[in-house]
Amino acid sequence: MFDDRYTLAFKRYPYEKSADQDAATPARHPVVVMGGGPIGVATALDLGQQGIPVLVLDDHEGVGMGSRAICFAKRCLEIADRYGCGKPMVKKGVVWNLGKVFHQDRQVFEFNLLPEEGHEYPAFINMQQPYFESFMLDRFEELQKSGAPIEIRGKNRVENVIQHNDYVEIEILTPDGPYTIHADWLIGCDGAASPLRTMLDLDFTGKVFQDSFLIADIKMKSDDFPTERWFWFDPSHGEGASTLLHKQPDDVWRVDFQIGWDVDRAEEMKEENIRRRLDAFLGEGVEYDMVWSSIYTFQCKRMDSFRHGRVFFAGDAAHQVSPFGARGANSGMQDVDNLGWKLGMVIRGEAPDSLLDSYDSERIHGADENILNSTRSTDFITPKSRMSKIFRDAVLALSEHYDFARPLVNSGRLSVPCTYDGSPLNSADALPDGPARSRPGAPCPDAPLGDGFLLPRLSGKFTLLTIDAEAPEELTEEGITATRLALSVADDTTQALKDRYLGDAPSGVYLIRPDQHVAARRDSYNETLFRAALRRATGKE
Known part of the structure; x- marks a missing residue:
């Protein structure tokens, strides 16, 4: 059945x-x-x-x-x-790129997840x-x-x-x-x-976190909340230890209340109780329709x-x-x-x-x-002891005025791509003056190229990216071919290509995997070394 x-x-x-x-x-x-x-x-x-x-x-x-x-x-x-x-x-x-963090009713700081230009x-x-x-x-x-x-x-x-x-x-x-x-x-x-x-x-295996969160997706038209991620610690409306607000398409907003571990889920899921929380959060006179709601706990496993x-x-x-x-x-x-x-x-x-x-x-x-970052976020959002909460609140108070405290605030370290440091498919980094963000194992950062961008030009196969360097148009090793993409820093007037791939190096040659992660890099082409790098990146060394 x-x-x-x-x-x-x-x-x-x-x-x-x-x-x-x-x-x-x-x-x-x-x-x-x-x-x-x-x-x-x-x-x-x-x-x-x-x-x-x-x-x-x-x-x-x-x-x-x-x-x-x-x-x-x-x-x-x-x-x-x-x-x-x-x-x-x-x-x-x-x-959206911008997020804001509040403690009670005070904005303590804001952050921009993509402050640089030149990304598609x-x-x-x-x-x-x-x-x-x-x-x-x-x-x-x-x-x-x-x-x-x-x-x-x-x-x-x-x-x-x-x-x-x-x-x-x-x-x-x-x-x-x-x-x-x-x-x-x-x-x-x-x-x-x-x-x-x-x-x-x-x-x-892993850990279950003892807390409950109520999601309420609501449809409303409001100019009071811009297209940003807003997160409140200890919000003054009192309907949760934390609250998260996000805008979605179709005038739908996600509101996420932290409501505690020992709650009656059936009671909390009644529409009148969800509306009570929403009304306290949004204020009087705000009209909205319920779209979807759920209560969840979570685990890191x-x-x-x-x-x-x-x-x-x-x-x-x-x-x-x-x-x-x-x-x-x-x-x-x-x-x-x-x-x-x-x-x-x-x-x-x-x-x-x-x-x-x-x-x-x-x-x-x-x-x-991901589990490490997720666990740290959860521990900060849901302190489990009196001393942990004192520390958390002190960090929030300091972050309103001092830059040094802001990296300690953790309302959810937002997803970034993984760099495969130590992967057996990586070759040793041979571009010592190159940027750390494009080291072997890293996903290729995008960069503007004329009317387009770099990443769409990485073909989904192995690519030999040369920047102001010479190399053959193809490199074939044991049946695997890497195709050259020849670029110059002159192709990008913004200098993003240089900043993201060369740093202080005058030139560079990159072997890039089909998933756009860097397998190897050097300042110039060396056939023996790049053949070895191609074998290593395909599990043959």
């Missing part, structure tokens, strides 16, 4: 019987993705653009109701742009998750129509998974009964509760390993953090960005299976960084 876990906002892939269900022997698929949420669909987009067949299995038939995730960071949007859906997201979303995408957009998913599904359908070998099956619930040496056996239930398929690779993108984790009896033989985990199935800092969906997109090119190379026979182990090491590094 199919009991839907949630109401659909958009029915996008209604159940249809497939030929696999009547096959005499189980059909075999190169890649199967379990879960049709944003991370599962992103996985199909990444691999589908490489021409790799992908089957997505989802136990629903579309996009779930409710805003849920609303903050999508610059790096997430840059990844979506490579998949072909970043620009419509920004067009729909509410763009903003620091953040706010947009309800159903829209985010819908734009990716629009792109999914475009790719299908252009011949990409990708498919999504609604009302196909995975009931059991059995790993074998060279394939994964997947048992599926549909409205027409059960059937079985085989997959070379299985990717679990099935969310925080992850039935796949349970099927494989895998641990999910991850799996011990994101790879288990021929099964991978990505997104919330692999790791969970608090919502403060918008590190959930944003880190899940970075998972896909990391895994996609590696799995593609292994499937095509261009790289050894061991390359896939670097997905585990690099994204665990990313998950641990």
